[in-house]
Amino acid sequence: MMPVTATLAPPSPLADRLLRMTEPATIAMAKKARELAAQGVDVINLSFGEPDFQTPQYIKDAAKKALDDGFTFYTPVAGIVELRQAICDKFRRENQLDFQPNQIVVSTGAKQALANAVLSLVNPGDEVIVFSPYWVSYSEMVKLAGGTTVELLGTLENDYKVTAAQLEAAITERTKLIMYSSPCNPTGAVLAAKS
Ligand SMILES: Cc1ncc(COP(=O)(O)O)c(C=O)c1O
Numbered sequence: 214m215m216p217v218t219a220t221l222a223p224p225s226p227l228a229d230r231l232l233r234m235t236e237p238a239t240i241a242m243a244k245k246a247r248e249l250a251a252q253g254v255d256v257i258n259l260s261f262g263e264p265d266f267q268t269p270q271y272i273k274d275a276a277k278k279a280l281d282d283g284f285t286f287y288t289p290v291a292g293i294v295e296l297r298q299a300i301c302d303k304f305r306r307e308n309q310l311d312f313q314p315n316q317i318v319v320s321t322g323a324k325q326a327l328a329n330a331v332l333s334l335v336n337p338g339d340e341v342i343v344f345s346p347y348w349v350s351y352s353e354m355v356k357l358a359g360g361t362t363v364e365l366l367g368t369l370e371n372d373y374k375v376t377a378a379q380l381e382a383a384i385t386e387r388t389k390l391i392m393y394s395s396p397c398n399p400t401g402a403v404l405a406a407k408s
Pocket of ligand 1: 322
């Protein structure tokens with residue numbers, strides 16, 4: 214009798230979690246806009262929320278000076294303390310919000326900070342409530358973490374805002390996180406304590 218040998222499929226070069234992801238709509242739109250522009254089409258690109266002005270000169274100058282001054286080494290992981298203090302000062306001065314530097318983490322953009330938070334909090338099978346319409350990356354981050362997105366749709370009648378009653382009805386014992394932005398991208402709706 215021939216010996217039976219199990220044949221295992223070779224491992225996929227990419228992790229399975231990557232295969233769950235789809236290309237974000239904003240990236241696909243930006244690519245399309247670039248392609249059309251390259252063909253000479255007059256495109257108004259509404260994909261990324263990128264400013265249509267240059268970085269102010271004083272910021273460019275400060276970045277150049279920092280390089281010339283040798284400010285090119287690792288910083289503390291949460292950000293340099295002077296910057297975290299300046300962020301607290303800005304929050305107090307302009308937003309009436311009271312934070313201490315040890316409550317601030319500087320990241321390379323909101324996307325990274327949100328992805329870190331979602332990956333730190335969400336286990337496979339956890340539910341994440343997302344107010345819809347929403348910035349496209351929210352559900353991709355939840356997918357990456359193995360969670361399930363529970364979309365709550367804000368209605369036109371309520372200025373695209375999700376109501377407290379909708380939220381209350383959606384919360385289960387598996388709810389781990391609620392994600393929304395205010396002002397909302399894309400609707401611009403601003404939530405108040407009683408929305
Ligand atoms: C609601 C929302 N959160 C996060 C981001 C990502 O921000 P960043 O470009 O700082 O990573 C965007 C970008 O459009 C956004 O609209």
